[in-house]
Amino acid sequence: MFGTAAELYGIAGLPRRDEIHVALPGRAAKLARVSDPAIVLHQIEHPLGAVARVNGIAATEPRLTVSEIILRECRYAAVAVLDSALNRGLLTPECLATIPALIRGRRGAVAARGYLAEADGRAQSPLETRSRLRCVDGGVPPDTLQLEVRDDDGYLLGIGDLGWRGPRLIAEADGRDAHGTPEAAYADRRRQNRLVNAGWTILRFTWQDTLQPTYIPHTVRQAIAALRTR
Incomplete structure (x- = not known):
């Protein structure tokens, strides 16, 4: 009930x-x-x-x-x-x-x-929640959610679902409802290009990825390690 x-x-x-x-x-x-x-x-x-x-x-x-x-x-x-x-x-x-x-x-x-x-009300979908909890359980919790990235003039380049500000890493939770249309895909690509050009690395995860307990934290940990050697 x-x-x-x-x-x-x-x-x-x-x-x-x-x-x-x-x-x-x-x-x-x-x-x-x-x-x-x-x-x-x-x-x-x-x-x-x-x-x-x-x-x-x-x-x-x-x-x-x-x-x-x-x-x-x-x-x-x-x-x-x-x-x-x-x-x-x-x-x-x-x-x-x-x-x-x-x-x-x-x-x-x-x-x-x-x-x-x-609980964190900044999460905008169950997929974002599950991705965050996988990172927490895997020892690589994001330091913020809904991370706003702006250029030197204050222009908003994009907002990342999960963010690690030190290594400049963002993880996106790609749900079918929010990202499943062609228009959404085009917008995602333009936003990702802006963020990458600003020096951020973008990872993208789906619901299927959350079903494997170690996949998301392992991928995040590898990305952070690679960024720290640059």
């Missing part, structure tokens, strides 16, 4: 599931009759203020939705959900800081507190 609420809010990062989860209070849940096998009914009582309306549909409010998800999901999905909720403005850092008290004593709370510490 919380995954369905996340989808209503446009929060990204959860594995795709075909079911729609619906929560109803006790008596209503017992009386409800659902014939569609894609709809999964739950009997849950939500406290006052825990339910909001999204496009006319009742859903748990964003903080509760995210809190329940991170108790249940693995690290990569949980951090991606947190990043997405922050990036979309559904949660603020101040709101995020209240979640540990909300989940205290719950199963999965210890791991969830670790996920909260890794």
Whole structure:
């Protein structure tokens, strides 16, 4: 049900599931009759203020939705959900800081507190989150996200998804939605040419690359080592 609420809010990062989860209070849940096998009914009582309306549909409010998800999901999905909720403005850092008290004593709370510490609303897609976490796990964490590169006159040459400012290295997370059109490909090439001419090295990673734990950090480490010998 919380995954369905996340989808209503446009929060990204959860594995795709075909079911729609619906929560109803006790008596209503017992009386409800659902014939569609894609709809999964739950009997849950939500406290006052825990339910909001999204496009006319009742859903748990964003903080509760995210809190329940991170108790249940693995690290990569949980951090991606947190990043997405922050990036979309559904949660603020101040709101995020209240979640540990909300989940205290719950199963999965210890791991969830670790996920909260890794959340970063600058990530603009689950692919960026996964790429960042692979780098963190591989010992080459980026020192910034959404790195703005400007020329001497202040003109913006481009923005890199993951940045290592010392060696002047940028890693781009090439998702299908953002980079899949010919227009996007042309824009990416022009931007990359500007950044390369300004002295930056560009690496590009896809979702498939994140499925191999060592590939992204190994590639980043090799690039940094090569740049330091120049």
